[in-house]
Amino acid sequence: MAVRHRVQINFFRPVTPSMKKEVAVARIILALWAFLSFGIPLLIWLAGLGDPTGLGESILTRSRFLGFPLHYWLVAQGATIGYVLLCKLYCVLWDRRITRHRQAWAKSGGR
Amino acid sequence: MSRILTRTSLILLGIVLVPEWALSSAGEEIYQIEQGFKLIPAIIMIALLGVYVGVGFLSKVSETSGYWVAGRGIGKFGNGAAIASDWMSAASFMGVAGLLYLKGWFGLGYIIGWTGGYVLLLTLLAAQIRRFGKYTIPEFLGDRYDSHVVRLIAASVTVIIAITYATAQFKGIGLICGWIFGMSYSTSVLFTAGVVCAYMLISGMSGVTRNQQIQYVVLISAFLIPLWFLIKKAGGSGVLPQLEYGSILSGLMEGKVASGTLPPEGIEELRKAYLPWGMGNIYQFVALVFTLMVGTAGLPHIMIRFYTVKNEDVARKSVLWGLFFIGLLYWSSPVYAAMGKFWNPMGGKAVADVIILSAPELAGLGIVFIGYLAAGAMAAGLSTVAGLLVAGASAMAHDWYATVFKPDCTDQQALFVGRVFTAVLCGVVILTALNPPALIAQIVAMAFAIAGNTIFPATVLAVWYSRANKYGALAGMLFGLVMTLMAMAGWIAQIPLFGPEGLLPATSSALIVCPLAFLINILVSNITDGRVSEGSAAKMDNILRKLHNLPGYVEEETNAVKSPYTH
Secondary structure, three states, rough: OOOOOOOOOOOOOOOOOHHHHHHHHHHHHHHHHHHHHHHHHHHHHHHHHHHOOOOOOHHHHEEEOOOOEHHHHHHHHHHHHHHHHHHHHHHHHHHHHHHHHHHHHHHHOOO | OOOHHHHHHHHHHHHHHHHHHHHHOOOOOHHHHOOOHHHHHHHHHHHHHHHHHHHHHHHHHHHHOOHHHHHHOOOOHHHOOOOHHHHHHHHHHHHHHHHHHHHHHHHHHHHHHHHHHHHHHHHHHHHHHHHHHHOHHHHHHHHOOOOOOHHHHHHHHHHHHHHHHHHHHHHHHHHHHHHHHHOHHHHHHHHHHHHHHHHHHHHOOHHHHHHHHHHHHHHHHHHHHHHHHHHHHHHOOOOHHHHHHHHHHHHHHHOOOOOOEEOOHHHHHHHHHHOOOOOHHHHHHHHHHHHHHHHOOOOOHHHHHHHEOOOHHHHHHHHHHHHHHHHHHHHHHHHHHHHHHHHOOOOOHHHHHHHHHHHHHHHHOHHHHHHHHHHHHHHHHHHHHHHHHHHHHHHHHHHHHHHHHHHOOHHHHHHHHHHHHHHHHHHHHHHHOOOOOOOOHHHHHHHHHHHHHHHHHHHHHHHEEEOOOOOHHHHHHHHHHHHHHHHHHHHHHHOOHHOOOOOOOOOHHHHHHHHHHHHHHHHHHHHHHOOOOOOOOOOHHHHHHHHHOOOOOOOOOOOOOOOOOOO
């Protein structure tokens, strides 16, 4: 067998067109995931820095949303509902960008 | 006659909980559970156990020949329900509401940690693991890094995780059996072990997946139904409790509870619980969330789920459905916690532990429903234990015995070894469950730290970084494992650095250790790049082609034994 070049795979430097698309989709989802997971707590923290008791009372804890204190809703339901939607978005984007691309590729005899 | 026993209820839990119970008994009568043998719940629970075993037995008989075909034919709903059922243990069924009751807003970190991890799993690993398409996570790592040592370390980590995690399940199931049949804790742990072993032996592995779907339906319905009755009792309209408890929660922050308005010090307590940083600071919160997330994405018994689906498309969609099914439980747990605070704002751990079990009684749902709830909790525990023991035993039998120790063994020998290891694992779990070292919930959190610090970095780099080699993987995994174990030991020895207030809390160590494990793997891999032999590099490249659908993949010549353990 002929000597082959080593396979190059790096999440930050995707090579094949298909992998580029996969990574692009993953990046969108991961950015939103990071915002939900760490951005929201950080916002609550920043907003609450002014509370001298250190408990983090702020506009976010005083506002109400659907009857909830906003800071509670954002984490208990906002983030978790967001995760489910992110999974849905991932599946949709994947179908739209990658599955179709693959089908077209297979039809044109790429394999 | 059980009236008298009611007075002395909670003795079951009493060993651990007496101090709090004695201090806060006022107003606690509505969060009591009755002791003694309960005939109707017992009948219901045994009947449902019979259904699980029966289903397992029937699927075993009908599927022996086409086992793999059937196994790979599981669709997105089915696999989603199985993921959820695998995931939702007795601990999350009974424990999360209690945790939220005690920790208030800070406890929500467990909820986002345990759901957000699936997004990581989905985007980074699910499809690639399905494309690899073999049987266990240690096998995946061992093949990708072309190293038996990597495989053995991964197998050992899988076994450690299985034992710590299953211990918590045994405690949960033991609690339920003790409650229904009126046994002592030790007796019910042994009884539990009997039930689990009988279940695994009679139903076999092939029954597990189908059962998990039934168990999901039982456990989620048992969990959700009391909420509608409880919210009505608390003054809601009873349409959607998951939204209606918001106003009760807002009231709690102003000190409004069932018995009226609390005195100032009571309001202060509640504000401390529900304002963001009353129970922990931002670092502790983020560290906890991060650890639980990478731990979730690194749990071998969850990852193993993706091997059993039809194709990678179903693998992706089953994560979506699995997360939704898990969400149903986690959107509802806080309702129980808020209800608990509403009726009993000052209760301690005694109330927290029985919030779920006492809910049907409080909601006036009657004795039949109590049996159903117990069966639901039992289902949660059984399905998780089954998944864990399967993952642990297959790590030993398939990854150690049939691959490294005795590669030329027959299927039958591997199967036998698997059974022996299942029994051994069961025995170890019984021993730890009888003398639980410290708090069970925290030990479970440590299982996540182990998975997040060892398996997760190694797996992600295996998929997404082609230069990662066995030296890097070994260095990274050993570093992660040693740091996690050191943090655990330091936590038990009460060294402040590893305590809940420290920089590296044993239960949340991944925020620091996991990125370092990534870094070490990358650095060492780059330094040792030249030492990887041609043959080894070719093998690794071949796996990578398969993972990423690259052209040029060559089917391996393998005569490895098929693991009969994955499902």
